[in-house]
Amino acid sequence: MLGNTFGRVFRVTTCGESYGIGEGSGLSVIVDGVPPGLKITDAMIQKELDKRRPGQGKLDSPRKETDQVHIFAGIGQDGVTTGTPLGMIIYNVDTKQVHINQYRSYKDLIRPGHAEYTFFLKYGEAADWCGAGRASGRETVTRVAAGAVAKIILAREKIELIAYTKECMGIRAREMSWAELKRNYRKNEINCPDLKAAKAMIEKVIQIKNEGDTAGGIIELRIHNVPGGLGEPVFDKLNATLSHAICSIGAVKGIEFGDGFACARAKGSDWNDHPYLDAKGKVRFKTNHAGGVLGGISNGEDIVIRVAVKPTPTVSVPQPSINMKKMKEEILSPITRRDPTLLGRHYAVIEAMSAIALTDALFLDRGWEGMARLKQKWINLKRK
Numbered sequence: 001m002l003g004n005t006f007g008r009v010f011r012v013t014t015c016g017e018s019y020g021i022g023e024g025s026g027l028s029v030i031v032d033g034v035p036p037g038l039k040i041t042d043a044m045i046q047k048e049l050d051k052r053r054p055g056q057g058k059l060d061s062p063r064k065e066t067d068q069v070h071i072f073a074g075i076g077q078d079g080v081t082t083g084t085p086l087g088m089i090i091y092n093v094d095t096k097q098v099h100i101n102q103y104r105s106y107k108d109l110i111r112p113g114h115a116e117y118t119f120f121l122k123y124g125e126a127a128d129w130c131g132a133g134r135a136s137g138r139e140t141v142t143r144v145a146a147g148a149v150a151k152i153i154l155a156r157e158k159i160e161l162i163a164y165t166k167e168c169m170g171i172r173a174r175e176m177s178w179a180e181l182k183r184n185y186r187k188n189e190i191n192c193p194d195l196k197a198a199k200a201m202i203e204k205v206i207q208i209k210n211e212g213d214t215a216g217g218i219i220e221l222r223i224h225n226v227p228g229g230l231g232e233p234v235f236d237k238l239n240a241t242l243s244h245a246i247c248s249i250g251a252v253k254g255i256e257f258g259d260g261f262a263c264a265r266a267k268g269s270d271w272n273d274h275p276y277l278d279a280k281g282k283v284r285f286k287t288n289h290a291g292g293v294l295g296g297i298s299n300g301e302d303i304v305i306r307v308a309v310k311p312t313p314t315v316s317v318p319q320p321s322i323n324m325k326k327m328k329e330e331i332l333s334p335i336t337r338r339d340p341t342l343l344g345r346h347y348a349v350i351e352a353m354s355a356i357a358l359t360d361a362l363f364l365d366r367g368w369e370g371m372a373r374l375k376q377k378w379i380n381l382k383r384k
Helices: 042-052 097-105 116-126 137-156 178-183 195-210 238-247 260-265 343-372 376-382
Strands: 011-016 026-032 069-073 086-091 160-168 217-224 252-257 275-277 283-285 303-309 319-323 328-332
Touching: 011 137, 026 137, 042 069, 042 137, 042 343, 086 137, 137 160, 137 343, 160 178, 160 195, 160 343, 178 217, 217 343, 238 252, 238 303, 238 343, 252 260, 303 343
Parallel strands: none
Antiparallel strands: 011 026, 026 086, 069 086, 160 217, 217 303, 252 303, 275 283, 319 328
């Protein structure tokens, strides 16, 4: 299997499966490019992992994984990073035989909406059928651990990012200020900062759950206090890199920056973000239709991204399938644990992958800045 590393300077490599084999199975991540002298502890990483941990409420999988992280490399005797790769491991603890047997009972069947068929094409009969293996949402625990490290680095630059549920099954949160978004962040199971909309969303998801089905929605990400100048204007546009990071997450089926697809219905004079000089003499923009990125480079405004997340594909409703061993059509009614919606946990993964991509872009920009020797005027404009 290829493609398990992301980033060029700040590099993240993950391994591990949903179940693995026997006791001691788990998932691990190596983060390369961590600066020396950072105070990073298990507890700091754990705070982020608890955002996506299953079994915490009515809207997520009942799988009882504790997701306890342990840093096993990259921290010196003085308790700070040494500049060497940071290694972390999270063990699987809820991989009971009864659940393995459930997966075994339909391992030759294609689960609609899952990766079984494409895994058969890619890996044949050796493909991991237990809990979807590397295609499982459980794989994302390592991404969140690496993202926690990236967030620590970004915090030194005063860069903040939060993701939250914007829409679920047609119920949409109202527009909110950065201060209000932060104030209501993680105030409910579905992590919608519009508390009235959140209540309606939760009721709708529970209704769908009781029908044996699942719900999709939209997660919005806001990245605040981003310096201008991040990203490269051709193949490595910042929006392209962020898209790569976010679209590498399972269940993500669409992405837009700023007002996104609304540009197709707008006139240029209405769409363009008009610049002005603020009280400090900094260039700002009166609107943010572009979502903080112009020409693939950050312009200093908030980066705003909306992500379409599909419904959890495992449902209790009988669905047509194919038995790949017998090459025969069958009806599948799977019995297994799943989230009635992914929204209440997926936001943490979107934050993590965006933080990783942004940290990598920051490393590249600071390296370029040092070699380009631009006039201080242009450096000052990039800084908030």
